[in-house]
Amino acid sequence: MGRNLCSTSTTTAARQRVRRGLWSPDEDEKLFSYITRNGVGCWSSVPKLAGLQRCGKSCRLRWINYLRPDLKRGSFSQKEEELIVSLHELLGNRWAQIAAQMPGRTDNEIKNFWNSCLKKKLISQGIDPSTHKPAASEIQSKKRAQETSGSVKNGGEVSTGDEAKFPVDESRYYESKPLFGASSLPATTQFEIFGVGYGSNVINPFPHVTRPGFDSRPPSQFSAYAAGLLNSERGGVRETHFSDMSGSRSTSNISHSYGVTQSIGQAAAASFSWAEGGKKLETLFQLPDFIKSQDQDPSPWAQNSSDDFNSYPALSLSEDLSGLDFEVFQET
């Protein structure tokens, strides 16, 4: 079986050829610029074409987990937490599949969140995070409690714990109810969900950074733009390139800013910002005016700021979206 040099080669020469470790702002710019211009294609050729001394795999990960403009970022909401738990119960550690149901979130992000927070939270609630059933110790203590109270069910047997009382929302863990409806929404509606889903948290999750021309806009504009970037291979955006490398520097967070010119001749701006300490790069966008807002009427998601994910056909969402043409771009 073939092996990717990046991931498997252990020769010193091979390792010396590619850079490793944290990405520099310059590398991020190069990768972002390249992908924005050319779209996602053959990752193995990206480093060479983009002028990077990284392996293609590293470029791919950097794009998917960090540079992609449609990433939500920011902390997970309560509803997102619940959705992750529900999906994990269904899918197990299939993070990519879970991420596919959560636009704007990456598998890596969800995986990290699960391992660092949700797992512990479930354990603290007496739930075994791998089975989503009460932990053995919890069953034992419950059994003891029932025995002492004299209200033991089923002759004192505690088989699966399904009937045990538990200090969590039982319906979540013990009912085998379907998580998502089987209905499918019209494509336009799904696009709105997609847009708002991406955009809801995109509105400057980093309040210390000012994004002129962006923060005042409806989120779906950003979303539509982001979707177009990702969809460029399919013709959503035929050609997008950086045209103005006249960066501006400030003393604080904004280190670079660039113009992004669409093939139709209207400009958006993207800028890279490094958070305090220079450790984290944020990709920021100033959106082109030509992108029409698709959610003047709030979408279901927008209306439900409480994000009732269970109301939507999330299991089929990603597939449905893949077939969309993102007409918002073609309107221009």
Next chain:
DNA sequence: AACCAACGCAACCGCCCGAAA
């Protein structure tokens, strides 16, 4: 102020799979 442990997260590793040669 200095030290240390815990935590969070970006990045890497290694394996698997499907497509192409």
Next chain:
DNA sequence: ATTTCGGGCGGTTGCGTTGGT
């Protein structure tokens, strides 16, 4: 049918940050 290659995925590592002492 077999080999090679590229991409995707889940698991793991390591570093920077944060909070407590």
